[in-house]
Amino acid sequence: MYSFIPWLLQLLFIPAFAPLCIGLTRKIKAKFQNRQGASIWQPYLDLWKLFHKDEIISEDASWVFRFAPYLVFGVTLAIGASLPLLSTLTRLPTGDFLGIVYLIALGTFFLALSGVDTGGGFGGFGGSREMLVSSLTEGGLILSLFTLALIAKSTNLFSISAVMLAVPSFAIIPAVLAFISFCISMLAESSRYPFDNPATHLELTMIHEAMILEYSGKRLALMEWAAANKYLIFISLAVNLFYPAGLATTLGLGSLLIAFGALTIKVAVLCAGVATLESSIAKLRIFRLPDLLFTSFIISLIAISIIA
Amino acid sequence: MGSTSQFLFILEALVFLPIVLIHLTKKNTNAVWLYLIQSAAVSSLLLISSFDKISFLLLVSLGSTILVKIFVAPWFFFRLIKRHHLKFSASTQLNTPITLFVIAAILYLNQTVLSGAFATFSSSDPNLLLISSAGIFISLFILINRRGVLSQMLGILSLENCIVTFAIFAGLEQNPGLQFGIIFDILIWIIIANVFASMIYNHFGSLDVTEMKKLTE
Numbered sequence: 001m002y003s004f005i006p007w008l009l010q011l012l013f014i015p016a017f018a019p020l021c022i023g024l025t026r027k028i029k030a031k032f033q034n035r036q037g038a039s040i041w042q043p044y045l046d047l048w049k050l051f052h053k054d055e056i057i058s059e060d061a062s063w064v065f066r067f068a069p070y071l072v073f074g075v076t077l078a079i080g081a082s083l084p085l086l087s088t089l090t091r092l093p094t095g096d097f098l099g100i101v102y103l104i105a106l107g108t109f110f111l112a113l114s115g116v117d118t119g120g121g122f123g124g125f126g127g128s129r130e131m132l133v134s135s136l137t138e139g140g141l142i143l144s145l146f147t148l149a150l151i152a153k154s155t156n157l158f159s160i161s162a163v164m165l166a167v168p169s170f171a172i173i174p175a176v177l178a179f180i181s182f183c184i185s186m187l188a189e190s191s192r193y194p195f196d197n198p199a200t201h202l203e204l205t206m207i208h209e210a211m212i213l214e215y216s217g218k219r220l221a222l223m224e225w226a227a228a229n230k231y232l233i234f235i236s237l238a239v240n241l242f243y244p245a246g247l248a249t250t251l252g253l254g255s256l257l258i259a260f261g262a263l264t265i266k267v268a269v270l271c272a273g274v275a276t277l278e279s280s281i282a283k284l285r286i287f288r289l290p291d292l293l294f295t296s297f298i299i300s301l302i303a304i305s306i307i308a
Numbered sequence: 309m310g311s312t313s314q315f316l317f318i319l320e321a322l323v324f325l326p327i328v329l330i331h332l333t334k335k336n337t338n339a340v341w342l343y344l345i346q347s348a349a350v351s352s353l354l355l356i357s358s359f360d361k362i363s364f365l366l367l368v369s370l371g372s373t374i375l376v377k378i379f380v381a382p383w384f385f386f387r388l389i390k391r392h393h394l395k396f397s398a399s400t401q402l403n404t405p406i407t408l409f410v411i412a413a414i415l416y417l418n419q420t421v422l423s424g425a426f427a428t429f430s431s432s433d434p435n436l437l438l439i440s441s442a443g444i445f446i447s448l449f450i451l452i453n454r455r456g457v458l459s460q461m462l463g464i465l466s467l468e469n470c471i472v473t474f475a476i477f478a479g480l481e482q483n484p485g486l487q488f489g490i491i492f493d494i495l496i497w498i499i500i501a502n503v504f505a506s507m508i509y510n511h512f513g514s515l516d517v518t519e520m521k522k523l524t525e
Binding site for chain 1: 313314316317318320321324325328332403404405408409411412415416419433435439442
């Protein structure tokens with residue numbers, strides 16, 4: 001039996017807090033660069049501004065270009081509502097990890113397609129690079145989650161979280177290795193360093209920004225919001241699958257509040273971790289990316305070898 | 309009991325994961341730090357063991373282990389790195405993905421071939437023994453795969469740490485006198501290896517073993 005309130009909270013959590021997550025990461029990066037930086041609420045103001053602007057759509061754009069922002073944003077909402085964010089008891093049938101991975105792939109496919117659709121050079125190479133990175137990321141992502149599925153003997157994310165709450169002793173080393181692999185996949189999927197530089201529009205470096213370059217106004221707002229949602233989805237998955245401490249095992253108000261507090265702290269810590277990593281490493285050349293993604297894949301294989 | 313077992317697995321993770329990360333790291337300093345973490349975990353395992361047996365001599369042996377593995381060995385390595393500007397050592401025989409693939413294969417073979425044999429050990433969890441034995445084989449692979457002398461020296465010391473871990477979990481610990489002798493041997497080995505590495509560097513201008521082609525000179 002599904003409980004409606006935790007599900008509704010989950011549905012709202014990702015879109016409500018995703019821009020804050022981006023703002024926090026940017027703020028920490030600014031501090032590392034000895035800058036004051038924009039307020040952590042700036043992404044909300046940016047979205048507000050974009051939603052109130054007119055948009056220009058190319059004459060060559062097809063329905064794919066017009067429709068893609070809604071689909072990409074909708075996919076992130078569907079995924080956000082299917083994750084074990086606050087409780088292990090919600091147990092939605094959409095919480096299967098393979099379903100989540102393929103929903104992510106669906107969003108990526110339409111994102112790349114929308115970049116190519118208008119026929120611009122930037123959109124074309126952005127889409128091409130995105131498909132290269134996402135196809136190579138999928139292996140590492142699936143295997144890192146599969147490691148947890150083997151430990152929990154279930155592919156449902158809620159069941160995995162419940163098992164990882166009292167992590168079995170034999171699973172500690174595989175879980176740590178799977179976490180390393182998942183983090184590499186997380187950085188690739190959410191277009192962060194060393195795969196992509198979300199702060200620039202340089203022809204040589206951009207992947208995600210190249211695909212959404214033709215968008216403006218409300219559709220650009222949706223695309224930016226969807227990218228922020230995806231970032232928070234991966235961070236939430238990382239913290240609540242690999243270290244689900246604080247996750248509610250009952251549906252009482254107190255437990256849910258504790259779970260919310262724990263999730264907020266864990267997400268903030270991981271955001272700080274991403275910002276620190278981004279401030280301490282350089283972006284990799286595009287032809288070095290497959291090596292790193294293959295490394296993520298093999299680290300997961302090592303984790304599975306230990307369990308097997 | 310459950311929390312003790314979990315603590316042992318966490319310490320074993322701190323012994324095993326640095327070996328994999330030594331394979332991945334490109335900086336010699338990082339490799340030394342990883343060895344230090346591994347040695348600290350091994351020392352903690354020895355501490356638990358000495359408390360179990362309530363032996364003063366074991367505690368003295370543990371003190372000498374901490375002195376040699378946590379203070380003396382890293383100090384020698386950092387000194388070597390600083391003196392010869394050996395900050396980076398990216399050279400390996402195999403590239404990173406293939407290296408990791410070989411590690412995965414070693415782990416798979418270790419789990420399938422040795423799991424039956426270790427099931428007969430009643431003193432400890434067979435999973436701990438399997439991870440320790442995997443650590444031994446992966447440390448040996450560091451010796452084969454790395455081209456830098458410093459990484460190879462760390463590989464030997466990591467191998468020794470894994471053998472100690474295996475002995476603790478298998479209940480094969482020796483008397484404190486013998487342990488003291490072993491740690492003295494390791495100290496002498498570290499000093500000789502460092503002097504030898506410095507001599508190699510002065511003669512060949514590099515610690516990359518593939519550069520040492522004219523050994524008769």
